[in-house]
Amino acid sequence: MEHFDILIVGGGPAGSMAAAAALKTDPSLSVAIVDPDSDNHHRIGEALLTGTIMALADADLDGVVAKAGFHHKIGAAYVWGETRDPWYVNYPRTEDDGYPEAFKDETGYRRSIHVPRNVFDPILRREVQRRGVTIIADKVRSVATHATEAGTGILSVTTDGGRKLRAKRYIDCSGHSLALARHVTERSPIGGARIARYAYTKDIDWSVATAHGFDVHRTNIVSTPSGWIWAIHLGEAGGGLTSLGFVSTPDILSKLTLENCTDAFPELAWFGFGQGYRGARTFDGEETDRFYGHPDYSFACNTLHGANWSLAGDAALFIDPILSQGVTLAVHYGFMRGKAAALELAGDQKAQDHVTMNYLREGAVLRKVVGEWYGNNRAVSDWRLGTVMVSKALFGEDLDEVAAFRWITNLENLRHDYIAYHPYPDEERVKIARALGLEKHLVTA
Numbered sequence: 323m324e325h326f327d328i329l330i331v332g333g334g335p336a337g338s339m340a341a342a343a344a345l346k347t348d349p350s351l352s353v354a355i356v357d358p359d360s361d362n363h364h365r366i367g368e369a370l371l372t373g374t375i376m377a378l379a380d381a382d383l384d385g386v387v388a389k390a391g392f393h394h395k396i397g398a399a400y401v402w403g404e405t406r407d408p409w410y411v412n413y414p415r416t417e418d419d420g421y422p423e424a425f426k427d428e429t430g431y432r433r434s435i436h437v438p439r440n441v442f443d444p445i446l447r448r449e450v451q452r453r454g455v456t457i458i459a460d461k462v463r464s465v466a467t468h469a470t471e472a473g474t475g476i477l478s479v480t481t482d483g484g485r486k487l488r489a490k491r492y493i494d495c496s497g498h499s500l501a502l503a504r505h506v507t508e509r510s511p512i513g514g515a516r517i518a519r520y521a522y523t524k525d526i527d528w529s530v531a532t533a534h535g536f537d538v539h540r541t542n543i544v545s546t547p548s549g550w551i552w553a554i555h556l557g558e559a560g561g562g563l564t565s566l567g568f569v570s571t572p573d574i575l576s577k578l579t580l581e582n583c584t585d586a587f588p589e590l591a592w593f594g595f596g597q598g599y600r601g602a603r604t605f606d607g608e609e610t611d612r613f614y615g616h617p618d619y620s621f622a623c624n625t626l627h628g629a630n631w632s633l634a635g636d637a638a639l640f641i642d643p644i645l646s647q648g649v650t651l652a653v654h655y656g657f658m659r660g661k662a663a664a665l666e667l668a669g670d671q672k673a674q675d676h677v678t679m680n681y682l683r684e685g686a687v688l689r690k691v692v693g694e695w696y697g698n699n700r701a702v703s704d705w706r707l708g709t710v711m712v713s714k715a716l717f718g719e720d721l722d723e724v725a726a727f728r729w730i731t732n733l734e735n736l737r738h739d740y741i742a743y744h745p746y747p748d749e750e751r752v753k754i755a756r757a758l759g760l761e762k763h764l765v766t767a
């Protein structure tokens with residue numbers, strides 16, 4: 323049996339950030355990440371937000387990421403609403419605001435990045451390893467639990483390689499596999515079923531795309547009657563590839579092929595595609611004759627932390643990726659979970675409560691904004707207006723439409739988690755839990 327203070331299952335963005343935060347909070351802790359991933363493992367989730375950069379800076383991981391030279395992003399282009407003209411989220415020009423200088427252009431405009439995940443994830447993992455985190459290249463196969471006064475606790479985990487690992491605190495960052503979560507809680511679906519199909523290509527005609535208002539330095543999202551399309555260019559760091567895919571209901575996407583996708587999504591003509599997908603490739607640039615598929619729908623786990631465990635990233639909740647928010651949620655709440663686990667070990671028994679309540683609130687905000695995307699495809703101004711109202715009602719911020727939309731959809735609002743580090747009154751907790759459909763699981767004081 324090997325013993326650690328904190329054991330993190332999963333070394334994606336959530337896991338590395340949890341480890342970085344635990345060590346930053348208390349450098350004397352023994353922290354381990356268990357993950358079987360090789361350095362060249364494919365994962366979707368390539369468009370990062372200004373909120374991601376802010377969270378990386380909290381963990382002092384912005385420097386290593388900046389050095390990697392990822393493709394820069396100036397905002398997003400959306401085709402959605404009453405016209406077919408794109409409208410934009412533009413990152414602002416800011417001064418002395420703590421936003422890392424390495425992620426601003428020479429005139430002070432904020433930048434985010436598009437990243438090939440097989441490069442990005444290992445950069446974070448290697449850096450936390452350099453700082454003293456033990457990386458165990460193995461997969462959690464079984465989990466031993468026991469009943470405690472505080473509910474079901476985790477006793478130990480066993481890996482495929484037969485290693486038995488025990489810790490004072492466990493953090494599940496294993497993404498959709500829910501390696502720990504499935505033993506201590508259940509997950510509930512959110513909304514209707516939606517799946518994804520995608521591939522990579524070097525054959526987008528960017529002169530055509532630019533003429534339609536799209537940009538290699540933006541996350542491009544096109545709403546169509548059949549679902550929506552994303553085009554995310556990965557630049558030099560991504561071998562010149564663009565990630566181009568579709569999200570829709572299973573009845574539409576299960577029939578989608580490289581040949582017929584331009585029939586279901588004629589808007590692909592705006593990227594220079596005439597008949598069929600052009601030059602489909604795998605994430606590492608090999609030619610392919612099929613799409614990647616992502617089968618999962620939005621869900622949230624019914625309980626986000628318990629006796630000696632907590633959940634972060636996709637292992638906690640996954641919301642439709644229309645706003646490209648998954649990695650930002652993962653890095654931010656990974657960080658918050660790691661910090662809270664260290665604080666718990668130092669005697670603060672409420673630390674995870676605060677994180678969970680903020681997490682649920684953010685989940686509710688995102689569900690509302692994403693719901694408006696699907697629920698109202700005609701009045702663009704309403705969508706932005708919704709974010710103005712959320713900014714005011716939940717965070718007390720007076721922002722105009724442009725700033726509120728950026729602030730909410732780029733998850734810059736997550737900064738409030740630090741400011742609002744206090745227990746929520748029960749009535750507010752009930753409201754948040756109701757919005758997430760988790761009412762029956764809420765424990766109030």
Ligand SMILES: Cc1cc2nc3c(=O)[nH]c(=O)nc-3n(C[C@H](O)[C@H](O)[C@H](O)COP(=O)(O)OP(=O)(O)OC[C@H]3O[C@@H](n4cnc5c(N)ncnc54)[C@H](O)[C@@H]3O)c2cc1C
Nearest residue numbers: 332334335336367369462496497518635636643648649652
């Ligand atoms: C179609 C689609 C498009 C998306 N686009 C975007 C986007 O543009 N931008 C964005 O930010 N997000 C996007 N996302 C979401 C993003 O992919 C995820 O939210 C993000 O990867 C979550 O990070 P994580 O660290 O929680 O989990 P993951 O990145 O899934 O990492 C989990 C880690 O756990 C490990 N693991 C799994 N099981 C075990 C086990 N049993 N034992 C040990 N280790 C284990 C895995 O090897 C992996 O390294 C998209 C998602 C989909 C489906």
